[in-house]
Amino acid sequence: MPLDGSMPWKRWTHLAVLAMFALTAQPVVAAGWSLMVQQGRIGLTLPDIHSGGSVVTGIRADVVTAVDADNRVATVQFKTGSRLQAASIVQSGAESPFQMEDVRVDLRDVTLTVDLNGTAPLPERSSVAGPVVITVGAVQHPALIGQGWRFEGVVNGPLTDLRVEGQVRSDSGLVADLTLRNVPGEFLAARAITQVEGASGSKVMAGTLSDWPPLLELDTGQVRAEASLRVEPDAPLALHGQLDFDGVGGVMNRTAISDLNGRLLIDLEQGLLTAGFRDVTIGQLNSGIGIGPVHILAGYTAPKSDLFGGLLDIQQATAGFLGGRLRVAPGAIDLSRKPWRLPVDVYDVSLARLLQVYPTEGLAGTGVLSGRIPVQISDAGIEVAQGQLAAISPGGLLKLPANRLRAMLGSSQAMSLVVEALQNFHYSVLESTIDYDEKGKLVLDVRLEGENPEVRGGQPVVLNISLEEDIPALLTSLQLSGRVNEVVTERVRERLQQSGEETVP
Template identity: 25%
Template structure:
C-alpha cells in the first residue's frame, strides 16, 4: 500500500511540474510581474525554458521603465554567467512630473557569488540620435564592466557609488548628432552615487565653421570638471584649466570690407578687428533650471579684451532675465585707449566709456589731435535700443577741418530718449580758439539744447542755443563781447532765428536752410549809433560817434551769394580828430551780388561840419559801384558863400575833382584875428582843381576872383608897420594899401601834398584919401594845414563844442 501511495505522489508531483512547465509563461507573468511593478518596472513579455544542461534559457523578455523599452533575446543563465546575445534599448525623454520621487543615495546589495554578465550586442536608439548605437558589455571581474563598440567605457559597481571612464570621439559624436567639421577626442572619468554625478574630462577638440566665405576655427584643450545633482538639476563646471581659442582667417576681413568701399576705412576696420582670441573660463559655471551663471569669462586678443562678470541668464527668457557686467578695452597704434564698462539688467544697460586718440583715423578728412572723450550712458532696451540716456564729455587738443582749426575743445553731452521715442539732448561746449580762414574766435562757449519726437510721421526737432564769444578777430575787423541767442526748428529744412549782441550792438538774423536754398534776413533794429564806436575805432581810431540812430536790413540767399540791403542814418553826430560833424542823415539802398556791393545814388545831408572853417547845410549823393564808394554833387555853405565838389571816389587810387566856390565872404577868409589889424570885405569866387594821389592832396592852377567891390583896411598891424619902418622908401606905396577900395582880385592857387600853398595875388583898386589908383602884385606861401589847425584852435566856440561832444561821446551808449 505504501508503494502504491508513493507512486501516486510521484505521479502527482510530475504532473504538477509538467503542468507548471507547460504553463510557465502565464504563471511567471502572474507572480513576477506584480513584484516588479512595485519598483516601476513593467514586464511585458517573457519566454524561457530549461536546457538539457539545466541552464535557464530566455528566448525573449520585454521590460519597460519610465517610458524606456528594453527587449532582451537569446539569454543563457547558469551559475557562472548570464549571457545576453541580443538586446534593444529604446530611450525616450521622460515627461517631467512635479510629484516624481527624489533620487536617493545608492545602497546596492552586491551578491558576491552571482553570475557574471555579458551582453554581446546592445542597440540603443533615441529620437534625437542621428544613428542607433551598438555596444557590447563584458564583466570580466565581478562588478567591473567593459563597454566596447560605438561607446568605449569602463565602469565599477560599489555599494554606494559607480565609477568609471568613457571615451568621446568623432565617431560617437557623429552618431549622436552629425556636426560637420567637428573633430573631438576626450577621456572622461565619472562617479555616480545615485544623486550626484561627477565628471572629470580631458578634452582636445576643434570645430571649423564657415560663414559666407569666412573660415573660423574654435579649439579647446585641457581639463574640465563638472558635477550634476539629479534632485536640484544643478550642473556645475570648472573650466579654468581649459584652454580655448578662436581664430578667423584673413578672408574674414573681406566680409568686413563690404561695409564700405573706401580703402582707408577698410584698412582701419581691419586693424581694429583681431583675428585671434583666447577664451578664459572661470572656476565655477553654474547651470540650473535653464539658468546659466558664471563669475567671469574673458575674451582676450592681442589688442582687445572683453570681460563678462556675474553673468546670469535664463535661456527660456533671455531678454528679461539677462544680467551681466561687461568690460571692453582696446589699445593699438590707431586708438591710444578705449574702455567701456556696462551693467546689464532687466533690459537696461548702464555704463561709462573712455576714449583717447592721438589723432583721428586717416580716412577722416578732418585732423583732430589729442582727442579724449568720456561719459556715461543708459540704454533702457538693449535689444532694440529703444530709449535711454547718455552723458559724455569730450576733449580735443586740436581739430582741423579744411580751413577750420579748433584748439582745446571741451564738451559735455547729455541725451535721452523715452519710451514714446521723445528725444532730449544738451551739448555744452567750450573752445579756447577757433580759426576759420582769416578769422579767429577766442573763448567760445555754447549751450545747445534739442528736443523732438522720433516716432512715426514727419520729424520735428526744436533747438535752442546760447553762445558767448570773447573776441572775433580778422584783418578787416575785430569784434568783442559777442552773445548769440538762437531758436530753430528742424524738420524737412532748418528754420532758425538768432539775436546777436556785439558790444551792446543788437542784430537779429533769421534764415531758412534747405537742400535747395538758404534765404537769410539780417535786421539791425534802430539803436544809438554810438554803440558802433568800438567797430569804428578799428577803421578810424580818431573818430567818435556821439549822437544819432542807425537801422539796417539785409535780405538775401547764402547759397546764391546775393542780397538786398537798406541802411537808415538819422541825426548822426561825430568827431574826427579836431573835426566835428553834426546832423548826418541818409537812407541807403543797395544790392550785393557776384561779390560786389552796389548802391544806387542816394542823397544825404549834413547840418554842420567844423574843420576850422564852419561848413553848413551840406548835401550830396553817395553811390557804391562794385564796392567802391563815390560822392557826387557835394554842395554846402562855407564862409558866407557856397561850394560844390563835382565827384570824389573813396578809394586809394589817384583821381581828380573840381571844387568850386561862390560868394565867399572875403572878410572870413582874410581876417584871422580881430587884433591883427587886417580886414577885407567883399565876396570872392573860384575854382580849385584837386588831385588826390598816393602822396596826398594837391591843387594845381586854382583860381580865385572877386565878386563885386571889395575893400582892404590895414590898421595897427605890427608886421606891416615894421616893413614900412625898415624900408622907408616903400612907405608911400605901402600906405596906399591901408585903405583900398578893391576893384579886382585875381589869385592863382597851388597846393603841395605837404600842405604848403602858394598864392599869386594881383590886386587892383583905388585909394580915395590919396586919390591914387593901385595895382599890387603879391606872392604868398604858407602851410595851409598849419593854418587850418590854427583856425581850429583859435575858434573858442568850436573848442567848447568839441569838448562837450567828446564828453558826451565817451558816456553815450
C-alpha cells in the same frame, strides 16, 4: 560760424536724432504701441568734422531727455544739462579766415519731433522747436576784435529748413537782432540788425570793429545798421547792407561833425561791390573854418579783390562856405589811379566873413568872391595849382592893418605907399591865383585895382601882392582858440605837448 550750409547744423541735429534712438536702450515703461523714457541720459565724444575749408574739433554731445513715442510720432524733450560743445570751429581761407573757440549750445527745453509714418528721408520728417542759447568764448575774424559772444533765441522747423531767431550780444556790448535760415545743400541765409546811439554807441563800435578809426568819437544821434547775406554751394557770397544816420555828431581826428543824416547802401554780388550815398547831409564840418550844410549824392563800385580801388561816381557834392557855396563838379574818380583830381567851384563867398575867420585884428572888407580851385590828392598830400578866385563886380572895400602889412611887405618907400593905400582901399578888381603844396604852404598872388580916397587924391592904383600862409599852423591856431569844440582843442594841445611845441596860438 562756418558758412557751409550743410555743416555743422546738419551734423549736430542728426546727432540729436541718433541720441533719441540710443535712448531706447534705457529702462522704459511701455504700453501697447507707445513708450516713455522718463529720464534718459547719454554722452558722446565725436570725431572732428572736415567740410570744405571748415574744421570742427573737440565735439561732444551731452543730452538729458524725456522720450514719448508711439507708432506715429516720437517726441524728445531735452532737459537741463543737454548741450552740444565744440572746442573750435575754424573756417580757413585767404579772403576771410574765421574762428570760434569754446562753442556751447544749450538745448534745454528744445523739443525734437520725428514722424515715424512717413517715407521721406529722416531729416525731412524731423523738426525741432524751442529756446536755444549759444555761447562762444572767442570769435576771431580780421574785421572784429577778438572777444566772447552770446546768442539767445528760438529754433524752429524741420532739419531740412531750420530757422533760428534771437539776439546776439558781444562782450563789448554790441547787441543785434539775428535771423538764420539753413537749407542744407541749398543755402544759408542770415540777417542782422543793430542800432547804436551817441557816445555809448561809439564806445561799443570801437570795442567791436578792428578797423574803427581810433580818433573817431560820436557823441549825439544814432546809427542803424542792417545786413543780410546768403551763401550757396559753388557760388560767391551775396551781401546786402544799409546804414541809416540820424542826427549823428562827433569828432573825427581834429574835425568836428554835426547833424549827419542819410543812408549808405552796400551790395556785394558776383564779386562786385556797389555802394550808394543817398540823401546824405551834414550840418557842418569844422576843422577851424566851418563848412556846411553839406549835401552828397554818389555811387561807388569796386571788385571784391580791391575794395578801395574802385570808381567813385560823384553825382552831387555841395557845401555852404562863408555865406557862399562850394561845389565839386560831377564826374567819376578812379581810386586805383593817383593823383585824384577834384575840381571845386566856389560861388559867392563873402570876403567880409573870410577876413573875420583870419586870427588877426583889424581885417575888414566887403565883396563877393567866386572861382575854381583844382584840388589834387596824392600819397604826398593835397595840392592846388593855379586856382582862380575873383571878386564879382562892382567890387568892394578892403581895410588891412598897417603893422601886419609892414611885416609882410617890408618898410621901403614903395611898400609904404601900398600899406597906406590898403588902409581904406575901394577896389573894382580883386583877382588871385591860388597855389597850395603838400606841406601846407598857401601862396596867393593878388591883383587889386582901385583907389583910396585919402591917398593922392583918390588916384587909381594897381597893386600886385604875393601872400604866403602856413595853413596847418593857421588851422591849429583856430582849433586852439576853441572855435571847433573842446575835444578838438584838447587833442591839439596834447599833440603839441608831445612834440614840444608851444600850445598858445
